[in-house]
Amino acid sequence: GESVGLHLPTLSVQEGDNSIINCAYSNSASDYFIWYKQESGKGPQFIIDIRSNMDKRQGQRVTVLLNKTVKHLSLQIAATQPGDSAVYFCADQYSSASKIIFGSGTRLSIRP
Amino acid sequence: DTGVSQNPRHKITKRGQNVTFRCDPISEHNRLYWYRQTLGQGPEFLTYFQNEAQLEKSRLLSDRFSAERPKGSFSTLEIQRTEQGDSAMYLCASSLGPGQGAYGYTFGSGTRLTVV
Secondary structure (H helix, E strand, O other): OOOEEEOOOEEEEEOOOOEEEEEEEOOOOOOEEEEEEEOOOOOOEEEEEEEOOOOEEEOOOEEEEEEOOOOEEEEEEOOOOHHHOEEEEEEEEOOOOOOOEEOOOEEEEEEO | OOOOEEEOOEEEEOOOOOEEEEEEOOOOOOEEEEEEEOOOOOOEEEEEEEOOEEEEEOOOOOOOEEEEOOOOOOEEEEEOOOOHHHOEEEEEEEEOOOOOOHHHOEEOOOEEEEEO
16 A cells, blocks of 8 residues: 655754755655655645656755655655744555645754 | 635534535645545545546445535535544645646635534
8 A cells, every 4th residue: 555654753954954854655656756845834836746767866955756656755854943843744646636645754853 | 705614613523413514625726635634644545536426435434434525616524423433634625636746736724623
């Protein structure tokens, strides 16, 4: 069945350092992966996505890496800022017509 | 249109009562999704609509839950005979439909239900 999971429930980083959040998935048929950010009291907000025919994609201060061999996904946030404090979810979708399935999330906290 | 709107933001109800939540999607979006999120967990899929047709329902959606989207615009989620285990955040999202990817998947801020 579909399943995505996070390696760590919490991550604490120094402001200005890079953050790396990891995720594993189990469905080999998944062809689309997404990272969401959720702040307290708000719904999930899209950060970046990647299709299975790619292994890396960059956005503004964020990079997603996909390793299909080991079914691993990571989100890298460069120069972490206080505003990056949130829960981060990886999610997958095994076809453009299907729903998005979420993992359980990693809470990122920033040390001043 | 400022995004997906959900009402109410918070609802406290006594066990056994019925509750109804409303979601107003982005106006041009023809897909609408309902998710449930409990503390510390990711959102869990409940159901989705393509226009007014309910295309998929999760096994999580027991007989006490019903969702409608009568005119293909706003949607309601009703929970009958609420139980304490129904306490959660209920999230609504909308999108343009197949092929749009997650970039077009916009979430509302949710309705937090507390059953006492």
